[in-house]
Amino acid sequence: MLRTKKLRLGILDAIVLAFAVGAVAYVAYRVDSVLVYKWDWSAIPGYLFRWDEDLGTWVPNLLIKGLVTTIRISIWALIIASIMGTILGVMRTSQRLLPRLIGWAYVEFIRNIPPVPFLFLFYFFISSQIIPLLNIGAALDNASPTVLAIVELLFGPARLVENFLSGLISLSMMSAAYIAEIVRAGILAVPRGQYEAGYSVGLSKFTIMRYIVLPQAIQRVVPPIAGQFITLIKDSSLVALISIQELSFLAMEIAISEQRFFEVWLFTGLMYFTVCYACAWSFGRLEKRMGRHLR
Amino acid sequence: MTEHGQDFPHASSPQDRAAIIRIEAVNKWYGDFHVLKGIDLTVGAGERLVICGPSGSGKSTLIRCINRLESHEEGLIEVDGIELTDDNKRIAEIRSEVGMVFQQFNLFPHLTVLENCTLGPVRARGMAKTDATALAMELLEKVRIPEQAQKYPSQLSGGQQQRVAIARSLCMRPKIMLFDEPTSALDPEMINEVLDVMTELAESGMTMLCVTHEMGFARRVADTMVFMDHGEIVEMAKPETFFSNPKSDRCKDFLQKILHH
Numbered sequence: 253m254l255r256t257k258k259l260r261l262g263i264l265d266a267i268v269l270a271f272a273v274g275a276v277a278y279v280a281y282r283v284d285s286v287l288v289y290k291w292d293w294s295a296i297p298g299y300l301f302r303w304d305e306d307l308g309t310w311v312p313n314l315l316i317k318g319l320v321t322t323i324r325i326s327i328w329a330l331i332i333a334s335i336m337g338t339i340l341g342v343m344r345t346s347q348r349l350l351p352r353l354i355g356w357a358y359v360e361f362i363r364n365i366p367p368v369p370f371l372f373l374f375y376f377f378i379s380s381q382i383i384p385l386l387n388i389g390a391a392l393d394n395a396s397p398t399v400l401a402i403v404e405l406l407f408g409p410a411r412l413v414e415n416f417l418s419g420l421i422s423l424s425m426m427s428a429a430y431i432a433e434i435v436r437a438g439i440l441a442v443p444r445g446q447y448e449a450g451y452s453v454g455l456s457k458f459t460i461m462r463y464i465v466l467p468q469a470i471q472r473v474v475p476p477i478a479g480q481f482i483t484l485i486k487d488s489s490l491v492a493l494i495s496i497q498e499l500s501f502l503a504m505e506i507a508i509s510e511q512r513f514f515e516v517w518l519f520t521g522l523m524y525f526t527v528c529y530a531c532a533w534s535f536g537r538l539e540k541r542m543g544r545h546l547r
Numbered sequence: 548m549t550e551h552g553q554d555f556p557h558a559s560s561p562q563d564r565a566a567i568i569r570i571e572a573v574n575k576w577y578g579d580f581h582v583l584k585g586i587d588l589t590v591g592a593g594e595r596l597v598i599c600g601p602s603g604s605g606k607s608t609l610i611r612c613i614n615r616l617e618s619h620e621e622g623l624i625e626v627d628g629i630e631l632t633d634d635n636k637r638i639a640e641i642r643s644e645v646g647m648v649f650q651q652f653n654l655f656p657h658l659t660v661l662e663n664c665t666l667g668p669v670r671a672r673g674m675a676k677t678d679a680t681a682l683a684m685e686l687l688e689k690v691r692i693p694e695q696a697q698k699y700p701s702q703l704s705g706g707q708q709q710r711v712a713i714a715r716s717l718c719m720r721p722k723i724m725l726f727d728e729p730t731s732a733l734d735p736e737m738i739n740e741v742l743d744v745m746t747e748l749a750e751s752g753m754t755m756l757c758v759t760h761e762m763g764f765a766r767r768v769a770d771t772m773v774f775m776d777h778g779e780i781v782e783m784a785k786p787e788t789f790f791s792n793p794k795s796d797r798c799k800d801f802l803q804k805i806l807h808h
Contacts, residue, residue: 448616449653449712453667453719454643463666467657545699546656 295510296519318502319523321408325420325498326485326527328407332424333484337431338470342461344436355432362429367490371422375494379418388414412497419491427484434476438469471543478535482528489524499523567592567723567754568613573622575608582608583619584778592722595755597765597786600775601801606758609775610725613756614645627722643671646716650728652708654700660687660711661696664718672719679718686714690744706737710744717748724748726757760805766790774798 302313343355450460492501507516568590575583611617624631664683668674687693690710730738749768772789774782
């Protein structure tokens with residue numbers, strides 16, 4: 253284990269620090285005096301919470317609702333993309349040609365198309381071809397209040413569920429390709445001897461993958477997976493393009509209607525930062541706990 | 548668990564010398580390289596075979612063919628009456644009756660010592676977890692490290708890790724044990740603790756095939772010595788004759804180098 257290095261400031265550090273402070277001060281000065289921009293943050297709090305006259309309480313307003321939708325779609329996409337990515341990653345290391353070919357085709361197809369065209373194309377394909385088959389709208393119309401409440405908790409407002417699912421599937425499919433590659437790298441890093449030891453006690457290929465190889469592979473790739481998860485949370489802002497009413501979509505509407513671009517986007521950026529940094533921090537903790545026994 | 552009155556249960560008694568491994572005219576190639584050339588070998592139940600020879604002579608490959616970590620191209624290998632073919636179900640059956648100990652231990656680093664031992668019985672044999680734990684603890688005691696059961700492999704010394712590997716194999720209650728240079732990766736002061744466990748195992752009547760250069764161990768334990776070179780079995784004899792009166796020049800040469808280095 254490496255010991256944590258002591259914080260020691262040299263002359264070089266002082267120079268670098270001075271430059272950084274100078275740069276920030278300069279930008280602040282430019283913004284303040286040259287841009288001649290009148291800052292007005294007063295509109296923001298009203299979009300976080302508003303007073304509901306009918307209910308007589310404070311209720312979450314657009315920004316908080318958007319944040320909740322962003323978190324909701326991110327968590328679901330993380331789960332779906334992780335499962336898909338793991339399966340695809342395993343397929344790509346298979347000794348059989350067909351699974352390997354399918355995994356390869358999927359990964360190459362998705363990661364070589366930019367996210368925006370992919371989202372548009374898949375959104376229209378999924379929402380026009382797949383979602384109608386599921387008949388969700390009719391099902392929800394007939395659902396009991398309890399079921400409806402659970403669905404709303406998990407997937408957001410009932411009337412937007414179909415829309416939400418289309419965006420969710422597109423986002424998950426996109427991220428799965430990248431996770432598949434990370435998982436594949438993890439699997440390839442597990443030494444041959446681990447398989448042999450598994451075979452020599454009579455375990456099947458599936459059992460070896462499930463109990464010996466995958467656990468080690470995943471523990472080895474926690475850092476890149478964390479990066480991919482953070483990318484996914486940020487990429488969830490792309491589904492604003494297909495009218496999912498998440499944080500970026502609503503921020504755009506507020507910015508336009510209030511004519512307060514800097515304030516709204518700075519604040520929105522801060523909200524994303526908070527969520528992503530929380531994710532990064534938890535993964536940092538996880539990293540310390542996992543993989544400590546791997547040689 | 549001592550119905551045989553022995554330290555390591557389920558091993559056949561030495562008197563019972565029916566052939567348990569039959570190898571006939573086996574050939575194997577790695578591309579153009581002919582690794583095994585017409586190998587014929589019969590091992591009786593309870594027999595202790597020590598295989599030696601210079602590196603690259605095919606000795607590891609030979610024992611790896613016995614549990615089919617490597618496949619042979621020509622000839623016949625029969626283990627406990629089952630012929631080794633591409634039939635995966637039968638191979639799994641054979642593998643759970645043939646234990647193997649590797650040069651690099653190959654313990655599962657993400658599992659505790661105890662979990663290393665119970666994985667096979669639980670996942671390959673369908674044994675209940677509590678039974679598997681009891682069995683594992685019994686065998687960890689046999690290899691003299693029951694107190695390390697909750698530790699991870701990386702927390703143990705090399706000698707301890709190799710003894711865990713032996714216990715892990717024994718948890719499958721194998722009829723045959725294969726050792727592929729089990730002490731070659733160990734620091735000198737740890738070699739004996741592993742050899743002691745192997746000696747006890749041999750005394751319990753286990754059928755053993757050991758690839759090793761530990762000639763002291765071979766003298767003490769082996770029923771039969773096998774010398775391999777260039778993919779062939781050059782010499783096969785009882786240890787007394789093997790060490791005192793080797794026939795071939797290649798074997799004499801090898802013994803000279805290894806005994807008086």
